[in-house]
Amino acid sequence: MxxxxxxxxxxxxxxxxxxxxxxxxEEAPDILCLQECKSPVEKIPTAAFEALGYKWRVARGQKGYNGVAILSKLPLEEAGAEDHADLGHARHVAGRLENGVTxxxxxxxxxxxxxxxxxxVKFGQKLDYLASMRDAFHGARPEKSxxxxxxxIAPREDDVWSHKQLLKVVSHTPIEVEALGKTQEAGxxxxxxxxxxxxxxxYSWWSYRARDxxxxxxxxxxxxxWATPDIANAAHSSRVLRHVRGWEKPSDHAPVLATFDL
Structure with missing residues (x-):
């Protein structure tokens, strides 16, 4: 598969x-994971996506902010959602494919x-959220996920346009990079x-504030x-669709893709 x-x-x-x-x-990925949907689940548009073959969906939503959804051409069942750090935010949802991949x-x-x-307070919430993710992965090591x-967070020096200038800027500070690293290691x-x-x-994000x-x-x-070690070697063809950032009225993020042979 x-x-x-x-x-x-x-x-x-x-x-x-x-x-x-x-x-x-244009790209026809089998699965599309969306973040910052900013919509209650019942108001997430579905008709246009279903017409393109994306008949399966799992989501968590809120009015006006946060929200995550997975759209899939492949059969997908819901596999839960966690409210890490007890923030009451719709920030995680999981789905499971027929081959057992979560x-x-x-x-x-x-x-x-x-x-x-x-x-x-928001910076503290971010660190607490990452710590909660870390503890969850320590408690139940994920497999086939x-x-x-x-x-x-942009963890590496070459994940940002200037490592030196962004060391004190949220998303690339040493404390965030360390927290993300511990979360990654835990799973x-x-x-x-x-x-x-x-x-x-x-890069996958460019600020709206930049004139060009x-x-x-x-x-x-x-x-x-990311993927767990048992399936990581099945992944290939990673790419960032930078040109999508240049579409009319775009998101400030570009899609990131990878293919898995499982």
């Missing part, structure tokens, strides 16, 4: 329903602007994107595809 999986922070699935449909038409879709808190939990999503997750593309600058995001190219790799 071979399937291609995509992850994309869509920044409102209702506002960008046409962009989701365009991606599904797909976890995460939207980790962004963490605000100040990298200090004493001054910024894929983890994707907007993890809101023995393999970074599939960097397994396939081990060298060089690589493409020319400035001040990006960060915030969106990730």
């Amino acid at each position: 071979s399937f291609t999986l995509a992850t994309w922070n869509i920044n409102s699935v209702r506002l960008r329903e046409d962009l989701v449909a365009r991606l599904l038409e 797909i976890h879709n995460f939207y980790v808190p962004a963490g605000g602007d100040i990298p200090d939990r004493a001054e910024n 894929i983890l994707v999503g907007d993890l809101n 023995r997750w393999v970074d599939i994107t960097r397994k396939d593309i081990p060298e060089g600058q690589l 995001w493409d020319a400035a190219d001040k990006g960060r790799r915030l969106d990730h595809v």
Whole structure:
């Protein structure tokens, strides 16, 4: 069984329903994981996606913010959702394919602007969320699983446009990178994107604030595809669809894809 999986922070699935449909038409991934859907589950658009063959869906939603969904051409059953750190946020949902592979879709808190939990509650929530993920993976080591999503951390020096200038900027601070590393280690997750593309600058997010995001190219790799060691070697063909960031009225994130032969 071979399937291609995509992850994309869509920044409102209702506002960008046409962009989701365009991606599904042009790239035709078998599975699309969306974050920051900003919609209650019952109001997530489905007709256009189902018409393109995406008949299966699992989701968690909230009005106006957060929200995660998995759209699939392949039969998919719900495999739970965790409220890590007890934030009451719709930030995780899991689905299981018929071959037994579990797909976890995460939207980790962004963490605000100040990298200090004493001054910024949101930063503390982000660290607590990662710690809760870490503890969950320690408690039940995942197997035959894929983890994707907007993890809101660019861990490597070449995952950001300037390591030196972003060391004190939320998403690349040492404390966040360490927390993400411990979470990854707890589940023995393999970074599939960097397994396939081990060298060089690589980004999946470019700020709306940049007048010309493409020319400035001040990006960060915030969106990730991980897999457990038992299936990591089955993954290949990772890529970031940078051009999608240039579509009309886009999300500030680009889709990240990988193919698995299982």
